[in-house]
Amino acid sequence: MSVTNDRVGSAGRPRVVVLGGGPAGLGGAWQLALQKKASVTLVEQNPWFGGNAGSFEWEGQKLDFGSHRLHPACEPSILADLKQLLGADLLDRPRHGRIRLLGRFIHFPLKPLDLLTRLPPSFGVSLAYDGATKRLRRPAPGTPDTFESVLSQNLGPTMCDRFYFPYARKIWGRGPEQLSGIQARRRVSAGTVLKLVRKVLNAVPGFKKPGSGRFWYPRHGYGQLSDALARAAQSSGAELLLEHRVKSLQAPRGDAPWRIAIDRGGRESVLEADHVWSTLPVTLVPKLLTEPPPAPVFAAAAQVSYRAMLLVYLRLPVAQFTEYDAHYFPEAEITITRLSEPKNYGDLGAPAGATTLCAELPCDAGDRFWKMSEAELGAVVAADLARAGLPLPAPPTAVKVMRLPQAYPIYLNGYEQPLEQVDRFCDTLPRFLTYGRQGLFAHDNTHHALAMAWAAVDCLTGAEFDRAAWAKHRAVFATHVVED
Numbered sequence: 001m002s003v004t005n006d007r008v009g010s011a012g013r014p015r016v017v018v019l020g021g022g023p024a025g026l027g028g029a030w031q032l033a034l035q036k037k038a039s040v041t042l043v044e045q046n047p048w049f050g051g052n053a054g055s056f057e058w059e060g061q062k063l064d065f066g067s068h069r070l071h072p073a074c075e076p077s078i079l080a081d082l083k084q085l086l087g088a089d090l091l092d093r094p095r096h097g098r099i100r101l102l103g104r105f106i107h108f109p110l111k112p113l114d115l116l117t118r119l120p121p122s123f124g125v126s127l128a129y130d131g132a133t134k135r136l137r138r139p140a141p142g143t144p145d146t147f148e149s150v151l152s153q154n155l156g157p158t159m160c161d162r163f164y165f166p167y168a169r170k171i172w173g174r175g176p177e178q179l180s181g182i183q184a185r186r187r188v189s190a191g192t193v194l195k196l197v198r199k200v201l202n203a204v205p206g207f208k209k210p211g212s213g214r215f216w217y218p219r220h221g222y223g224q225l226s227d228a229l230a231r232a233a234q235s236s237g238a239e240l241l242l243e244h245r246v247k248s249l250q251a252p253r254g255d256a257p258w259r260i261a262i263d264r265g266g267r268e269s270v271l272e273a274d275h276v277w278s279t280l281p282v283t284l285v286p287k288l289l290t291e292p293p294p295a296p297v298f299a300a301a302a303q304v305s306y307r308a309m310l311l312v313y314l315r316l317p318v319a320q321f322t323e324y325d326a327h328y329f330p331e332a333e334i335t336i337t338r339l340s341e342p343k344n345y346g347d348l349g350a351p352a353g354a355t356t357l358c359a360e361l362p363c364d365a366g367d368r369f370w371k372m373s374e375a376e377l378g379a380v381v382a383a384d385l386a387r388a389g390l391p392l393p394a395p396p397t398a399v400k401v402m403r404l405p406q407a408y409p410i411y412l413n414g415y416e417q418p419l420e421q422v423d424r425f426c427d428t429l430p431r432f433l434t435y436g437r438q439g440l441f442a443h444d445n446t447h448h449a450l451a452m453a454w455a456a457v458d459c460l461t462g463a464e465f466d467r468a469a470w471a472k473h474r475a476v477f478a479t480h481v482v483e484d
């Protein structure tokens, strides 16, 4: 089979093949090429850039894969780079959402006055009681460190039973007792009563953190961010291949290069690389290797799983459904977890007199929801909205479904051991790096995935990747807390 990237590797630079064209892959490709550290080829299976953070066009409108925002917590130097790439197209937008709690809608992000006036006083009393009696809930020695035990201790039953536990069951499809305590610490940014109070106070002038209640959004859809990274990478000399699926990886012996088999519509070719940087799901790596890893590594990879998601888009013949960017549905009686109205985020080219809704329905690949037709899923969403008190004003004129097989990592109790086994195995592969949200099995935001890419590029000096420096970066990544 012919090697298609033998023309690169010039000027004494190492050849890096980046697997995956989401923000992590694109950010790495851009910075490697810009800093002239490597000759870069990037391989992406989809016809679009951006992975889960990309956009696509449907019925004349740009749409994202669920509600996406760039959070102000983005590292300032990376944000400055993005601002330079996007210019005036990077909009500074106010957050304007609602969350349904106890059958009522309250503003999200939370606002003190709204909480006081919309929720029944008994809820506030229970919350205050939970906060006051926190010390009494110290877990008995030997209590397993689960999502349930961590949040019960830190927040008490009111927030847990009304909000976090039903939400966890929907998002990850597992009971809070089956999930690791790490999931609570990494995923729940208001994971203690104090943090919750701080979040609420964030809406009050004088207490506000810079950027709180606001987000960055590219005018033409979240995927514009990845498209801009892709263009910048290309103009710095990187070669980017869309609609090419990585089929297999042949690890090198000695100084020989990696051989990466890629497939485009049944036509196979091979890329050679001195370094492989993978942002693919880490569980896929053992399966892609031409020389299979030891059986325990395979078994460990099978114990690590991702939650899938269906995105159900409804085109409505009305100019606007609501004024809100997103509605959050933690409660069990509603199937979907979030509904966004893309028109309210930026300038997404929605035709006048029509709008599109995007409903997020987490599920397992292959389960009953995954197998439903577009019409059936449209009906599920319509029924959900009617139950939530937000009935559709008219039947949808069209329904579309997009599927994300890897939406969220599921941190089951004890997941760290098999994950570490797969991760350690990846470390034994010569000149191989796994990073990004899927590559590190991290529940991370886009700005975290970008920070990983920038850090990885810092670690490549000449032909050598500095493993010790990367280990230090990974310790920092482990402190990332997801922004909602």
Ligand SMILES: Cc1cc2nc3c(=O)[nH]c(=O)nc-3n(C[C@H](O)[C@H](O)[C@H](O)COP(=O)(O)OP(=O)(O)OC[C@H]3O[C@@H](n4cnc5c(N)ncnc54)[C@H](O)[C@@H]3O)c2cc1C
Pocket: 019, 020, 021, 022, 023, 024, 025, 043, 044, 045, 046, 049, 050, 051, 052, 053, 065, 066, 067, 068, 069, 070, 071, 244, 245, 246, 247, 279, 280, 281, 309, 360, 404, 406, 407, 408, 435, 436, 437, 438, 439, 444, 445, 446, 447, 449, 484
């Ligand atoms: C519903 C939802 C809402 C979100 N909302 C936000 C938000 O508001 N703000 C925020 O900051 N983050 C949000 N995120 C997270 C954000 O999407 C991720 O942080 C980001 O996509 C991570 O980028 P990545 O490059 O690490 O991974 P990905 O985006 O997953 O990219 C991995 C890429 O690898 C490609 N790939 C996989 N297998 C192969 C193969 N065999 N061959 C070739 N290519 C392959 C995939 O097609 C994909 O493009 C959200 C995520 C979801 C699911």
